[in-house]
Amino acid sequence: MLPKTADVVIIGGGVVGCSIAYQLAKQGVQCTVLERSRFGGGASGAAAGVISPLWHVDPAVEPMWRLGMRSLELFPPLAAELSAAGIDPEFRQTGVLKLAFTEDQVDDLRRNLVWQSELGLDVAWLDPAQVAQREPEVRPAVLGGVFSPREGYVRGQRLVDSLVHAAGRLGAQFHQGTEVLGLRRRGRRVTGVDTPAGGIDAGQVVLAAGPWSGIPARWLPEAQDPDSPAIPVRPVKGERILLRKPGFLPRSPVRNFEGYVVPRLDGTVLVAATREEGRFDELVTAGGVSQLIAAATLSFPSLADAEFISGRAGVRPATPDGMPVLGPMPEIEGFSIAAGHDAVGVMLSPGTAELMAQYLLDGNAAPLEPFSLSRF
């Protein structure tokens, strides 16, 4: 049964929505998450879960950089809290290894190493012998690599499950199979949501619907312009596969310039990810799978005879400038957005939730200004 009221209703039970719910529940806010399929059923459950701001966040884009580094800092205590509450999100700070197989790639890694070393994060260049010492099955043609010890990985679906569990224990409500079909309004204020199972009146509504966050713009007719969606989030499909090779598991995520090989605690190896603009479908394709196998065997030739377990696709939520949209919807009261994290939503989820929960508690949007919708 849906509640009739909530302090905050969150639309979307991916990693972003569930992380915000957990932070709010910790502060005693009564919040309800509505998910139309199942928690983590979108990109969040499909993600590779690599937590690597050094490789995925441009240090020149300061707000993103701060969000990435803050999230990296938040992950270890968050994972410990979630484990203590009952479900281990399988975060491991194993470090991340990035490999170069051409001279251009060596130059690229070494260029990045200059600023990364200045951060005091113990990032180090490994020559081929040192790479082989860390990961004996790496292709011998490797020219070197960079190891960054503070980064790691988490299992996307387990992170979502652990957030739902921990927030639920603190009183948050979670309803899956419940699609939000529209917003309740009083003048310029959003006052709740409508679903097929009934409506909920809410003090605040947060849109965390991932790549589908552009669609509810139709719920706000005044924010409409047919040529420019009010919330410019677009879909970017990604595929990943799971392999198993008895006796083989990398010690950490290993990246080359084509893709990632990520260990999982159950002994399987996740290989990610393809990237296709403008696609909402979640089909696993022959082309996608062969691209991923090529990426995996470039680093680890012995994976060619690994058992193929499964493939999965998810849809990333991308924005025109690569930064998420966080904060209030301009001109509308009681309605905010947390969407558009593209390929780094799992990694940025703790920092995002911290910022959003703080805004929902004190109403001060200033810290979210760099991510505001009005920048477009």
Ligand SMILES: Cc1cc2nc3c(=O)[nH]c(=O)nc-3n(C[C@H](O)[C@H](O)[C@H](O)COP(=O)(O)OP(=O)(O)OC[C@H]3O[C@@H](n4cnc5c(N)ncnc54)[C@H](O)[C@@H]3O)c2cc1C
């Ligand atoms: C193959 C792949 C690999 C990836 N690897 C990584 C990685 O290594 N590291 C990383 O940080 N990120 C990675 N990502 C990106 C990451 O998965 C996303 O950035 C992140 O999951 C986005 O989370 P979200 O909660 O915004 O969206 P989603 O997970 O898509 O959640 C949004 C939810 O909203 C629900 N919804 C939509 N409309 C409604 C409605 N009207 N009512 C109710 N519910 C609704 C959807 O059903 C969905 O479950 C990867 C993505 C893919 C596809």
